[in-house]
Amino acid sequence: MEKHLSKRTAGLAPSLIREISEQAYSIDGIIPLWFGEGCWPTSEIAINAVSKALKSGDHFYQPNSGKIGLREQISQYYSKVYNLEIPVSNLTVTASGMNGLAIVAQALVSSGDQVVSIEPSWPNIAETFRICGANVSVISLEVENKKWALDLERLLSAITHETKAVLINSPNNPTGWTMSAEDQLRLLNHCRQTNTWIVADDVYSRLYYQGEYAPNFLKIAEESDLLISVNSFSKAWSMTGWRLGWITAPKEMEAVLAMLTEFNIAGPAGFIQAAGSEMLKSGEGEVAILRNRLSDAYALTAKRLTNIPRLKFIEPEGAFYCLFRVEGIKDSLSLAKDLCQKAKVGLAPGIAFGPEGEGCLRLCYAQPSEVLNTAFDRLEAYFSSN
Numbered sequence: 496m497e498k499h500l501s502k503r504t505a506g507l508a509p510s511l512i513r514e515i516s517e518q519a520y521s522i523d524g525i526i527p528l529w530f531g532e533g534c535w536p537t538s539e540i541a542i543n544a545v546s547k548a549l550k551s552g553d554h555f556y557q558p559n560s561g562k563i564g565l566r567e568q569i570s571q572y573y574s575k576v577y578n579l580e581i582p583v584s585n586l587t588v589t590a591s592g593m594n595g596l597a598i599v600a601q602a603l604v605s606s607g608d609q610v611v612s613i614e615p616s617w618p619n620i621a622e623t624f625r626i627c628g629a630n631v632s633v634i635s636l637e638v639e640n641k642k643w644a645l646d647l648e649r650l651l652s653a654i655t656h657e658t659k660a661v662l663i664n665s666p667n668n669p670t671g672w673t674m675s676a677e678d679q680l681r682l683l684n685h686c687r688q689t690n691t692w693i694v695a696d697d698v699y700s701r702l703y704y705q706g707e708y709a710p711n712f713l714k715i716a717e718e719s720d721l722l723i724s725v726n727s728f729s730k731a732w733s734m735t736g737w738r739l740g741w742i743t744a745p746k747e748m749e750a751v752l753a754m755l756t757e758f759n760i761a762g763p764a765g766f767i768q769a770a771g772s773e774m775l776k777s778g779e780g781e782v783a784i785l786r787n788r789l790s791d792a793y794a795l796t797a798k799r800l801t802n803i804p805r806l807k808f809i810e811p812e813g814a815f816y817c818l819f820r821v822e823g824i825k826d827s828l829s830l831a832k833d834l835c836q837k838a839k840v841g842l843a844p845g846i847a848f849g850p851e852g853e854g855c856l857r858l859c860y861a862q863p864s865e866v867l868n869t870a871f872d873r874l875e876a877y878f879s880s881n
């Protein structure tokens with residue numbers, strides 16, 4: 496079959512998180528903490544908006560850039576929360592963050608283009624650029640003072656005039672590492688010199704606890720900068736299954752992004768967009784509830800993980816994950832499988848996020864304290880005897 500398929504499919508690697516989850520879903524009583532989503536359902540605000548939109552006949556094709564009402568709400572959201580003026584002309588609605596990343600990769604990259612990324616990282620970001628033909632080189636985060644850290648000089652020296660784009664996911668999945676405002680400014684200045692795009696994956700921007708949002712390139716960029724921010728309703732608004740997101744890009748690019756949206760999926764459903772609009776208009780309280788839940792869940796996770804034998808807790812600054820090291824292991828995939836069978840806790844193997852993640856496991860702590868405590872009791876028992 497391989498010879499009948501495109502070259503771009505040849506190097507596609509299956510997700511190791513899926514490998515774990517598909518094998519272990521049916522294990523009776525398993526606590527699944529492997530995916531990047533919370534257990535809390537989407538707010539009634541979105542559900543009522545969908546039902547209203549469907550009943551009022553919102554069943555038809557949508558504009559390529561997205562509903563004007565939703566783009567206006569996104570613009571107002573930036574103004575209310577980030578104190579930023581982002582006109583509608585810079586905004587394109589997408590069917591999720593993943594779809595936004597894919598469209599951006601299609602818009603920017605030709606075969607052989609050089610792209611720089613950071614690892615450990617959610618693999619799909621670099622993968623979608625590779626599918627479009629990019630050669631992706633990787634700079635690794637390191638652990639310093641029990642935190643994930645980036646050697647900015649190493650990143651800057653990897654970005655030359657030949658570099659088409661640098662991919663920054665901050666707060667980062669899986670580490671929770673968050674790029675400081677100072678480093679963002681230095682990177683932006685460097686990319687101005689080399690004419691390199693910054694593609695900021697901002698889907699965890701609101702899941703940051705030292706402020707209402709994490710440091711963001713949009714706050715320091717000028718109109719002429721080669722900056723694209725990809726965002727999503729999945730995480731901060733608990734809407735993973737709805738598949739809705741947006742891209743913020745220079746206005747000269749919007750027509751291209753809109754066309755690519757058409758040639759990919761011709762836009763998310765109108766009633767889903769109506770729900771997104773309503774969430775931005777009146778769902779800020781829901782974001783606050785989630786942020787409070789996550790901040791409690793994080794405190795519990797930090798306390799419990801620090802006290803489990805063999806685990807080296809590494810403090811995240813944002814998102815809703817911990818990527819922690821396990822002393823003495825070299826095969827995180829086998830360990831994750833064994834944990835499913837023997838401890839009935841489902842975690843993502845660190846190797847799923849690149850070689851830098853080997854020796855680690857990722858836990859998504861977006862769960863109530865009872866669930867987390869049971870999971871930590873089981874992990875404690877497992878690591879005390881294995």
Ligand SMILES: Cc1ncc(COP(=O)(O)O)c(C=O)c1O
Nearest residue numbers: 531591592593617668698727729
């Ligand atoms: C860093 C990052 N970017 C983008 C996404 C995509 O989110 P979605 O496609 O659900 O909007 C995810 C999902 O886990 C993620 O972790």
